[in-house]
Amino acid sequence: MTRRDLAAMIAPLQRALIAAEMPVLRAHGLSMWGYVVLSALDSEPIRTQAALAEFIGADKSRIIGVLDELEDQGFLQRTRDPADRRARLLAITDEGRRKRNAVQAEIQRNEDRLLGRLPLDDRSAFLRALATLSALPPQ
Template sequence: MADQRSDLHWLALRLCRGLGALELPVMRGNGLSLWGYEVLVRLADHPADSQLELAGELDLDKSKIVRVVDELEAAGYAERVGGKVDRRRRAVEITAPGRRVMRSTAADLRAVEQRLLSRLGAADDAEAALRGLGLLVAALRSEEV
């Protein structure tokens, strides 16, 4: 029997899980975890002053961010460096190989997303879906306490 639910939470959860399942082989093929990719994307914008800063921005547990940064550092995609003000504090930066793998992964993910969005039919429908999701995310941010 086909799923009949149409409430936003259920649909968003199905979308998140389904998209994650489609993206996981892309990540693995690029030598990354889903969180590893998210960390690289964040670091590509600007270095993190600390792992704690990264954890907070990505809404990850402190112990999880340490493992993710460990994996990225072992692969040569990120590095911990001494803080400029406080040497005890370790900043996290993306490396040149990290930028390359992030760009390659992003291109592969865009192909997966385009394949999925093409199921909506017209390009206008795909743009409307993305715009609607963006508006919902923005609305949630304004609701947060």
């Protein structure tokens, strides 16, 4: 017996997960890209807008509006890089970290309900496999 392609199995799951995240994000006043940016800034030492765009796979010009919104909400700070006045250094604020953590906790509570459909051993194996495969470098 042949199995379905991985993308054919993962794509519907990804769409369902994103759809489940949207009401959570709206309730917290964040866009999906805003959440992605806060998560990236909270987990990695990303210093510049260009490095952030590359890290999250977004066009540099695409994230400027997202950064403006997050800065206006007090969730991140941008300062001029003293070594390169054209560059902006990014830092998540304490309020941005609180917002990101609250959103992530709510999203993961929803995910836990979904994962609850799997037996505990299968759930643990699925999460380990997903962590391994998602950490692979792009080919």
